[in-house]
Amino acid sequence: MTAQPTTPAPAQPALPSTTTGAEALVDALLRVGAEHIFGLPGGAVLPLYDTLYQRPELRHILVRHEQGAGHAAQGYAAATGRVGVCLATSGPGATNLVTPLADANMDSVPMVAITGNVPSTALGSDAFQEADIRSITMPVTKHSFLVTDPAMIGPTVASAFRLASSGRPGPVLVDVSKDALVASTKRITDGDLAMPGYRPVTEPGQPEIRDAVSLMLSSRRPVLYVGGGTIRAGAHRELMTLAELTGLPVVTTLMARGAFPDSHPQHLGMPGMHGTVAAVGALQKSDLIISLGARFDDRVTGVRESFAPHAKVIHADIDPAEIGKIRTADVALVGDCRPTIAALAAEFRARVEAGTVPDYAEWVAFCQRVQDRYPLSYDAPPAGQVAPQQVIQRIGQLAGPETVFTSGVGQHQMWAAHYLGFERPRTWINSGGLGTMGFAVPAAMGAKIGRPDTTVWAIDGDGCFQMTNQELATCAVEGIPIKVAIINNGALGMVRQWQTLFYNERYSHTGLRGTPTDPAGRAPVQVPDFVMLARSYGCEALRCDDPADIDKTIEAAMAVDDVPVVVDFRVHQDAMVWPMVASGTSNDDIKYARDLAPQFEEDD
Amino acid sequence: MSRHALSVLVENNPGVLARVSVLFARRSFNIDHLVVGPTEDPKVSRMTIVLNVADDQLHKVTNQLDKLIEVIHIEELSDPSAIRDQLWAINDNGPRPVGAMAAAWG
Numbered sequence: 001m002t003a004q005p006t007t008p009a010p011a012q013p014a015l016p017s018t019t020t021g022a023e024a025l026v027d028a029l030l031r032v033g034a035e036h037i038f039g040l041p042g043g044a045v046l047p048l049y050d051t052l053y054q055r056p057e058l059r060h061i062l063v064r065h066e067q068g069a070g071h072a073a074q075g076y077a078a079a080t081g082r083v084g085v086c087l088a089t090s091g092p093g094a095t096n097l098v099t100p101l102a103d104a105n106m107d108s109v110p111m112v113a114i115t116g117n118v119p120s121t122a123l124g125s126d127a128f129q130e131a132d133i134r135s136i137t138m139p140v141t142k143h144s145f146l147v148t149d150p151a152m153i154g155p156t157v158a159s160a161f162r163l164a165s166s167g168r169p170g171p172v173l174v175d176v177s178k179d180a181l182v183a184s185t186k187r188i189t190d191g192d193l194a195m196p197g198y199r200p201v202t203e204p205g206q207p208e209i210r211d212a213v214s215l216m217l218s219s220r221r222p223v224l225y226v227g228g229g230t231i232r233a234g235a236h237r238e239l240m241t242l243a244e245l246t247g248l249p250v251v252t253t254l255m256a257r258g259a260f261p262d263s264h265p266q267h268l269g270m271p272g273m274h275g276t277v278a279a280v281g282a283l284q285k286s287d288l289i290i291s292l293g294a295r296f297d298d299r300v301t302g303v304r305e306s307f308a309p310h311a312k313v314i315h316a317d318i319d320p321a322e323i324g325k326i327r328t329a330d331v332a333l334v335g336d337c338r339p340t341i342a343a344l345a346a347e348f349r350a351r352v353e354a355g356t357v358p359d360y361a362e363w364v365a366f367c368q369r370v371q372d373r374y375p376l377s378y379d380a381p382p383a384g385q386v387a388p389q390q391v392i393q394r395i396g397q398l399a400g401p402e403t404v405f406t407s408g409v410g411q412h413q414m415w416a417a418h419y420l421g422f423e424r425p426r427t428w429i430n431s432g433g434l435g436t437m438g439f440a441v442p443a444a445m446g447a448k449i450g451r452p453d454t455t456v457w458a459i460d461g462d463g464c465f466q467m468t469n470q471e472l473a474t475c476a477v478e479g480i481p482i483k484v485a486i487i488n489n490g491a492l493g494m495v496r497q498w499q500t501l502f503y504n505e506r507y508s509h510t511g512l513r514g515t516p517t518d519p520a521g522r523a524p525v526q527v528p529d530f531v532m533l534a535r536s537y538g539c540e541a542l543r544c545d546d547p548a549d550i551d552k553t554i555e556a557a558m559a560v561d562d563v564p565v566v567v568d569f570r571v572h573q574d575a576m577v578w579p580m581v582a583s584g585t586s587n588d589d590i591k592y593a594r595d596l597a598p599q600f601e602e603d604d
Numbered sequence: 605m606s607r608h609a610l611s612v613l614v615e616n617n618p619g620v621l622a623r624v625s626v627l628f629a630r631r632s633f634n635i636d637h638l639v640v641g642p643t644e645d646p647k648v649s650r651m652t653i654v655l656n657v658a659d660d661q662l663h664k665v666t667n668q669l670d671k672l673i674e675v676i677h678i679e680e681l682s683d684p685s686a687i688r689d690q691l692w693a694i695n696d697n698g699p700r701p702v703g704a705m706a707a708a709w710g
C-alpha cells in the first residue's frame with residue numbers, strides 16, 4: 001500500500017521522530033479535524049485511552065453502552081455534516097457497534113468507528129474478547145480495515161475519513177490490534193492509502209443533464225421526489241431554486257424531511273407507507289419522477305409493480321449502484337446532488353429562456369386540490385386523554401424551526417415526521433433505513449455535542465426509550481442538556497397498530513404495562529416510572545397526562561437549559577398513524593383513515 | 605439466465621475474497637466458479653468469476669462489485685463457456701497460474 005500526500009500538516013514544534021501507534025492514531029484523528037469522540041474503554045484499547053488522557057484537545061465522551069457511542073456519532077454527523085467518530089474495545093465492545101454501523105450504512109451517515117483488537121499474535125486464536133469485527137461488519141459498512149502495523153495506523157485513519165465523507169457517505173470501521181497501538185513507529189504527518197479502486201463520480205455529464213431537462217419539458221405531470229441525499233449533499237438551496245423555477249410539486253422522503261420547507265406551497269409532504277395522500281397520489285399519477293438523492297425504498301414504493309405506473313424516471317444519485325436497482329431509469333444522473341440539481345436548474349432556465357415553456361398548470365392544480373381535500377389530520381382522543389399528535393405538533397410549534405429533532409422508531413416517529421413541521425435541513429435526524437429502536441436519545445446527545453447552541457429534542461417512544469436511556473447518565477455527567485419527550489402509550493405502538501388492523505386485535509406481546517388477559521391476573525403497571533428514572537439520572541423530569549397541560553409542560557421543559565430534561569407524556573393508547581398503505585398492497589390503495597380510501601378526481 | 609465471466613482486478617489485501625463472497629451471498633447472485641490468482645503486480649490480484657444471471661441483472665452485479673473499495677477494475681470476458689471449461693480443468697487437475705490464463709483470454 002502506498003502513502004499519498006494530502007493536506008499539509010500544521011506547523012508543529014519539533015517532535016520526536018518516533019511515536020506509538022496510539023499517538024499516531026490520535027494525531028491522525030486531529031489531523032482530519034476530529035474534535036469529539038464517543039467511546040467506552042476496555043483492555044484492547046487501554047493504550048489508546050492512555051494517550052487520550054494526555055491529549056484533551058480531542059474531547060472524549062464516555063458513554064454507557066457502545067451502541068450509544070455509535071448512534072451519538074451518527075447524530076453528530078447528521079446534525080453537522082462532519083464525520084462522527086466512535087471508539088470501542090475488542091469483542092463485545094466492537095459487536096455493540098454493529099447496529100449503529102448498519103444504521104449508518106443504510107442512511108449514508110459519514111462516520112468512523114475505531115475498535116481495538118487482541119494483539120496480532122493472538123488474532124485467530126479465539127483469544128479473550130476476540131471478535132473478527134472487520135469481517136462481521138463487511139456487509140454493513142462502506143469499508144472495514146484491520147491494522148496490525150503501527151506505521152499504517154495514520155494513513156488508514158486518514159483513508160477512513162476520506163471514504164466516510166466522500167462519494168456516498170457511510171460508516172467505515174478501523175480495527176487496530178493492541179500491539180500496533182503499543183509499538184513505536186516512525187512519526188508520519190500526512191498521507192493516506194492509495195485506494196486505486198475508489199473513484200467517486202461527483203459531476204453529472206452535461207448530455208445527461210440535457211436529456212433530463214428535455215424529459216422534464218415534454219412531461220405534463222412531473223414530481224420532484226427528494227431523498228436524504230439532498231441533505232447529505234447540502235443541496236437544499238439548489239433544490240429551492242429548481243423547485244421554484246419549475247413550479248413542480250415536491251415530496252420529501254422520511255430521510256429528506258427539512259430539505260424543503262414544509263410551509264412552502266409546492267410541498268406535498270412525505271410519500272410512502274405513512275405518507276400524505278397528496279404525496280403518495282402525486283407519485284402514483286405522475287408521468288415523470290425526478291428522483292434527487294432518493295432510492296425507491298420499499299416503504300416509499302409499496303408494491304413495486306404498481307408504483308407510479310405511468311412515470312418515466314430521472315434518477316440522480318452519487319451511487320451508480322442505486323440507479324436501476326429498484327426502478328429502471330430513463331435518464332441516469334450519476335453525481336453529487338448539489339452540482340446535479342444546480343445543473344438541472346441552469347439548463348431548465350436556459351431552455352425556458354430560449355422559448356420552451358412547459359405547461360404544468362393543470363397538474364399543479366390537481367395536486368393542490370388533493371392536498372386541500374386530504375390534509376394531515378387525526379381523530380380526537382377520548383375525552384380527557386392526550387393526543388400524541390397534538391403533543392408533537394405543539395413541541396414543533398413552540399420549539400421553532402431552528403430546533404434539531406431526533407426520534408426513535410414507531411408511531412411517534414411517523415407523527416414526528418408529519419407534525420413537527422420542518423423548515424431547515426439537518427433539523428430532523430432519525431433511523432430511516434434500518435429502523436433502529438433506541439436511536440433517539442444517543443443521537444440527540446451526539447447532535448447536541450455537534451451543535452451546542454441549538455436546542456435538541458428527542459421525540460421518543462416508551463419502548464424505544466427503554467433501549468438506550470442509559471445515555472441520560474452520559475448527558476448528565478458530561479453536561480449535554482438534551483430534551484426528551486417520551487410519547488408514552490404503554491405499548492410497542494406501531495406493532496400494536498398492525499395487530500389492530502391485521503391481527504384482529506390480538507395484542508400479542510406489545511403491551512409494555514402487561515396484558516389485560518394476564519393468566520396470573522396481574523394488573524397493568526407502568527414501569528419504570530419515567531419521572532423517577534430521569535431524576536435518578538440527574539435530569540429534570542416532568543409528566544403530562546392532561547390535554548390542558550400540554551403547552552405549559554413543553555414551556556417548562558424549554559425553560560430548563562442547564563441539565564437534560566425528560567417529559568413523560570401519557571398519551572392515548574389507541575391513536576393510529578394515518579394515512580397508511582398496508583404492507584404488500586399498492587400505493588393506489590392508500591387509506592386516509594381506517595376504512596377510508598381517498599377519492600381522486602377521475603374516480604368521482 | 606445466461607452465463608457470464610468477469611475478470612475482476614482487486615487489491616491484494618487480506619479479506620478481499622471474503623468481501624466479494626459476502627456481497628454475492630447478500631445480493632443473492634449465484635457464483636458458478638471463482639478463481640483467484642496473482643498478477644504481475646504483487647499489490648493486485650485477479651478474480652475470475654463465472655456466474656449465471658439474467659442479462660438485465662449483470663449490471664447490478666458489476667455495479668455492486670464496483671462499489672467495493674478494493675475492486676479496481678471489472679471486465680466482462682467474451683467466452684464464458686470456454687472459461688468455465690478451463691476452470692473445470694483447473695479444478696480437476698490442480699492449481700495452475702489462472703491469473704495469467706484469464707488475462708490471455710480477456
Ligand SMILES: Cc1ncc(C[n+]2csc(CCOP(=O)(O)OP(=O)(O)O)c2C)c(N)n1
Pocket residue numbers: 408409410411412413435436437460461462463464465487489491492493494495
Ligand atoms: C431494535 C428494534 N427492535 C424491534 C423493532 C420493531 N418495532 C418497530 S416499531 C416498534 C414499537 C416501538 O415502540 P415505542 O418505542 O413505544 O413506539 P410507538 O410505536 O409506541 O410510538 C417495534 C417493536 C425495531 N424497529 N427495532
Ligand SMILES: [Mg+2]
Pocket residue numbers: 410461462463487488489490491492493
Ligand atoms: Mg409506545
